[in-house]
Amino acid sequence: xxxxxxxxxxxxxxxxxILLTNFLGMCSYLSVSRQIESSLGLGFAVFFxxxxxxxxxxxxxxxVLVPLDIVYLQYIIFIIVIAAFVQLxxxxxxxxxxxxxxxxxxxxxxxxxxxxxxxVSLFMVIRNYSFIxxxxxxxxxxxxxLLAILALAGIRQKVNxxxxxxxxxxAGLSLIITGIMxxxxxxxxxxxxxx
Amino acid sequence: xxxxILMTVGIVAGIGGFFALLLIIAESTLMNYGxxxxxxxxxxxxxxxxGSSLLTTLNNNKIFLSSACGGRGSCGFCKCKILKGGGPLxxxxxxFLDEQEKKDMVRLACQVKVKEDISIEIPxxxxxxxxxxxxxxxxxxxxxxxxELTIELTMPKEIEFKAGQYVQFVAPRYEKSRQSVTRAYSIxxxxxxxxxxxxxxxxxxxxxxxxYIHDYLKEGDTVNFTGPFGDFLIQDTHKDMIFIAGGSGKxxxxxxxxxxxxxxxxxxxxxxxxxxxxxxxxHVELMKKLEDDLEHFEFVPILSKPDEGSKWSGKTGYIMPFxxxxxxxxxxxxxxxxxxxxxIDAVIKELHNLKITDEQIFFDPFS
Numbered sequence: 090x091x092x093x094x095x096x097x098x099x100x101x102x103x104x105x106x107i108l109l110t111n112f113l114g115m116c117s118y119l120s121v122s123r124q125i126e127s128s129l130g131l132g133f134a135v136f137f138x139x140x141x142x143x144x145x146x147x148x149x150x151x152x153v154l155v156p157l158d159i160v161y162l163q164y165i166i167f168i169i170v171i172a173a174f175v176q177l178x179x180x181x182x183x184x185x186x187x188x189x190x191x192x193x194x195x196x197x198x199x200x201x202x203x204x205x206x207x208x209v210s211l212f213m214v215i216r217n218y219s220f221i222x223x224x225x226x227x228x229x230x231x232x233x234x235l236l237a238i239l240a241l242a243g244i245r246q247k248v249n250x251x252x253x254x255x256x257x258x259x260a261g262l263s264l265i266i267t268g269i270m271x272x273x274x275x276x277x278x279x280x281x282x283x284x
Numbered sequence: 285x286x287x288x289i290l291m292t293v294g295i296v297a298g299i300g301g302f303f304a305l306l307l308i309i310a311e312s313t314l315m316n317y318g319x320x321x322x323x324x325x326x327x328x329x330x331x332x333x334x335g336s337s338l339l340t341t342l343n344n345n346k347i348f349l350s351s352a353c354g355g356r357g358s359c360g361f362c363k364c365k366i367l368k369g370g371g372p373l374x375x376x377x378x379x380f381l382d383e384q385e386k387k388d389m390v391r392l393a394c395q396v397k398v399k400e401d402i403s404i405e406i407p408x409x410x411x412x413x414x415x416x417x418x419x420x421x422x423x424x425x426x427x428x429x430x431x432e433l434t435i436e437l438t439m440p441k442e443i444e445f446k447a448g449q450y451v452q453f454v455a456p457r458y459e460k461s462r463q464s465v466t467r468a469y470s471i472x473x474x475x476x477x478x479x480x481x482x483x484x485x486x487x488x489x490x491x492x493x494x495x496y497i498h499d500y501l502k503e504g505d506t507v508n509f510t511g512p513f514g515d516f517l518i519q520d521t522h523k524d525m526i527f528i529a530g531g532s533g534k535x536x537x538x539x540x541x542x543x544x545x546x547x548x549x550x551x552x553x554x555x556x557x558x559x560x561x562x563x564x565x566x567h568v569e570l571m572k573k574l575e576d577d578l579e580h581f582e583f584v585p586i587l588s589k590p591d592e593g594s595k596w597s598g599k600t601g602y603i604m605p606f607x608x609x610x611x612x613x614x615x616x617x618x619x620x621x622x623x624x625x626x627x628i629d630a631v632i633k634e635l636h637n638l639k640i641t642d643e644q645i646f647f648d649p650f651s
Contacts, residue, residue, distance in 0.1 A: 159295055166299055173303035180307075180314045187397070191374045 094225045097218075101229025104278045107205050108237040109271040114205030118238050119263055121196070128242035131196040132235030136228070138178065138200050139209055142171045143227030146210040147220050160214075167210045175201045205234055240270060323368075323403040338370070338402065339393040348413040349406065350513035351452070352468040355394035361513075362393040369402035413510060416443060416451075420505045421480070426566035429487040430532055431498060432472070434480055435507060442478040443511070445471060447518055447543040448536040448620075448648070451481065451511030455496040467493035470622070470648065471512065472535035474542035486532035516622070516648035518543070523644075524617045525551055526610055528603060528631055530558035533622035534567065536648055540620070545577050552580040554610045558603045558627075560589050562596060584610070604634040614639040621647035 107113050114135070121131045146167050154160050179197045183190045200206060209230045213223045244266050253262060317334030322341065324330070330345045339355050339362050342348070353359040360380030366389055373381075377392045396402075418435035426432050437443060450470040457464050473482035488494045501507070518525075518540050527537045537555060544553070559565055564587075571583035586603055590596035599606060611617050619635055621628050628647050635645055 153299070157295060159292060162292065162296060165296060169296075169300055169303055173307060176307055177310055180310055184314045187371045187374060191376055 092222060094221055097222055098225040098229040101226050102233040102236065103274060106233040106237060106274050107208060107230040108234050109267070109274045111208060113208040114203045114234060117199050117203055118241070119260055121199070122238050122242040122245055122263065125239065125242045125246060128238045131199065132238050134196045134200055135203060135205065135234050136231030138171070138175060139206050139231035139234070140224065140228040142174050142206055143209050143213055143223050144220070145170055145174060147213060147223045150214055163211070163214060164207075167207055171206055172201045205230070237270065241266060317399045320398050321401045322398065323401075325405055325408070332398065334398045334400070336398060337394050338396040338398055338404070341398050342393065346415065347406075347410065348415070348510045349393050349410060351394060354466045357392060357395050360392060363390050364393050365389055365405040366391045366396065367403045367405060369400045370396045371399065413513065414440065415508065415510050416440065417506060417508050418481075420501060420503055420507060423501065423503055426484065427564055430566060431485055433483045433485065433497065433501075435483070436480045438506070443481060444478065445475050445512035447475050447539040448516040449512040449514040450536070451483070451509040452513065453483070453493065454508045455493040458496055458500055460495060461492040465492045468513070470535040470539070472538045474539060474546055476543065476546050484532045484535040514648065516620070516646055519618055519646065521618065522551060524612055525553045525620060526617060527553070527555040527620045528558070529622040530627065531564070531623065533650075536622050537620065538567065541574055541578070541581070545574060550579050552612070553578065554582050554584065556603050556606065556610065557583065557585045559585060559587055561587060561591050562594055604630060607631070607634055608638055611638055611640070617644060619645045621645065623650065625649045
């Protein structure tokens with residue numbers, strides 16, 4: 090599959106946003122989108138981990154799993170790689186910057202079980218991306234996820250100041266907002282679609 | 285078939301093991317801060333392996349900063365001045381510090397990790413706080429969910445404390461808790477008796493320490509605690525005193541009242557005890573006796589929901605509406621509150637309405 094890296098990167102952010110078209114990574118998306126500040130923290134953490142683990146998993150897949158002929162184990166192995174990477178990142182951040190650790194650190198364990206991260210690694214395999222493409226796709230998806238959660242957090246903060254009928258409060262309204270946002274993002278799909 | 289299963293298991297285990305090894309190496313290099321020196325008040329120096337919180341490190345060296353939550357960063361009691369080292373102020377500390385404290389470099393010891401040489405300043409009387417061991421001589425049921433413990437001190441044999449102070453009780457590892465936990469309980473006995481202390485403990489559903497005390501602790505057991513802590517103390521004035529406390533909040537009030545009785549205080553005192561039903565009342569006889577022994581003391585139990593058909597003839601409802609009745613001159617009154625943060629906030633609001641200022645209100649919230 091020969092896709093221009095830049096197009097792939099932009100497509101991962103807008104037209105094929107991992108959250109708004111594949112609906113991956115919903116649990117942390119719904120639970121940490123109350124405030125712009127914390128959603129920004131989580132978004133950056135997801136972006137960082139997603140980019141790095143996609144690159145790592147690329148090597149693990151093509152240099153370990155394929156030669157050993159155990160690609161059917163990719164789910165387990167990818168999760169192990171992601172969990173180990175998150176742990177390692179947590180330690181490095183704690184050592185280097187306590188402030189960043191306390192604002193980001195509480196979100197890092199959440200990321201281990203964020204299905205969007207695993208999803209990006211699996212898409213990379215299914216769609217036969219090259220290394221450069223994989224990194225662009227990982228980074229783009231991370232930015233796309235950050236964009237989506239930031240938008241929801243902003244809208245939810247506005248909604249807080251208005252009257253919401255009892256039946257819609259909480260997750261109900263968040264899901265409707267997400268649906269409308271997803272519709273909005275479909276507007277981009279005339280540009281390029283990667284799936 | 286078998287071979288391929290074994291190989292698969294082996295490969296997954298191998299990859300998992302490789303990452304585990306990587307993490308162990310990372311932990312031993314990244315998390316290793318070497319020996320750090322803590323200088324206290326420019327006099328005492330302690331050297332300890334870095335990596336744990338300042339509160340824990342000080343505790344290991346028998347310096348006991350007060351802490352009601354056991355280092356979870358939810359009570360804000362373990363404040364101390366950090367003059368050098370300790371890193372930047374963390375978001376977890378911000379809710380507990382006001383502007384002046386931030387300027388004075390006050391930090392929460394449980395949130396600061398010892399990663400370098402640190403120099404701190406703590407009040408001198410913290411050095412007086414000791415570790416005690418004692419034997420439980422009696423456990424009495426006060427109500428269906430409140431017990432009173434009597435602990436005879438064995439090592440050291442005496443404790444010096446003031447009425448209203450609390451100790452930190454250590455519950456060891458037991459079935460329901462994989463690590464030992466520490467929780468604060470007010471002393472309910474008269475400080476003139478130095479050879480034993482009494483604690484009043486209400487059972488918290490699923491509470492690690494209260495479950496231990498209620499369901500596992502037996503008479504004759506040895507227990508450990510540190511103390512005394514706290515500045516919820518009788519003010520040395522001649523003003524009227526109004527005590528407001530419910531449930532196990534009676535502990536510090538009982539200690540104060542017994543102390544005042546022993547010292548023949550002539551101050552006017554009122555104790556409003558809030559409870560739900562008659563089942564929640566306890567130590568009523570003792571309070572009646574205090575009414576006889578103290579010159580101007582009145583005990584007023586108030587039930588919020590007496591049982592249907594009970595013979596309750598006392599006051600009914602919440603405490604707030606009754607406050608006015610028992611406050612003579614607002615400027616000549618001191619209020620002593622002990623209870624849940626919610627109850628304390630509500631009472632303080634009402635006291636403000638009755639023209640009692642913050643300087644006249646003293647309280648001890650359960651955290």
